[in-house]
Amino acid sequence: MATGFEFFERDLKVATAGLEPEAISRELAKFAKEELAKAIAGGSSPQYERFVNGRLGAVEESVVAPGPILYVFSNWPLVINAALAELQKRAPRRSGRFASSFIVVVGGQIVSEFSAIPADAEVLITNFQPYVRKAEVGRLGIPKRRLFDGTKNVMARRFREAFRFETRFLNVGGGVHPMMPYILKGSGPIRLAAQNAKSAAFRAGRAVLAGRKDTAAGQPITYPAIVINMV
Known part of the structure; x- marks a missing residue:
């Protein structure tokens, strides 16, 4: 059974098909920030640590596709x-x-x-x-x-x-x-x-x-x- 991460990976590949690597990275950063906002609006803690390509605290826009961009929420x-x-x-x-x-x-x-x-x-x-x-x-x-x-x-x-x-x-x-x-x-x-x-x-x-x-x-x-x- 496919997980949410697998669906996301598949959808991202479809959405970025034919784009240059820089454009793919921009789309990935945009998508990650949108999903973060949805998670917080849905009740997740606004306190979290962000990892971009394994770098703690790096901004989303610095991502190099395929990433990842990872948010670790405080519970x-x-x-x-x-x-x-x-x-x-x-x-x-x-x-x-x-x-x-x-x-x-x-x-x-x-x-x-x-x-x-x-x-x-x-x-x-x-x-x-x-x-x-x-x-x-x-x-x-x-x-x-x-x-x-x-x-x-x-x-x-x-x-x-x-x-x-x-x-x-x-x-x-x-x-x-x-x-x-x-x-x-x-x-x-x-x-x-x-x-x-x-x-x-x-x-x-x-x-x-x-x-x-x-x-x-x-x-x-x-x-x-x-x-x-x-x-």
Whole structure:
């Protein structure tokens, strides 16, 4: 069965029969730009990379027939919406507030127009609620690492040919969202030290483990996030 590319090649040969090579190249450039405009009007991302005779960024008019002219579109809307849907599906559901609090951050700014994200951008997806870290470590009624890390694993399998995914705990500065960063008002939970010679706390004469700096009062929390890059 013929593919769209085969039909295009056949139609181009018919349309340019008898033309000089320079004229064929002009027709190829014109056709490519027309098809690009149709693709964007039909919903494709306006962010793309253009390859002309294998040269990144070259203009269509520089093509030497038979080309090719290749457009590589950014599929950020597809992958980001898929990740958000998976996160919301896995989120705690008591009030729905947490599930509606995921944000997409690019370059330190929240974005909502995903089709405008550059192809080479690094995309972060996190949640601005102050208890987000509790959700990831298994303290809000969902299994440990099921939310962000679990979503990362699903996305990595689905989009492994085009995108790279990882999970990180991020330090988020002011200016990203009014509720971020959240400053801890109390110290973390007290953890009893093992009472044997293998425990450094026991050998130091302590009954409890030393508190972690990132759970101490006055410290900003770190935010679990999915970090996405194009391959």
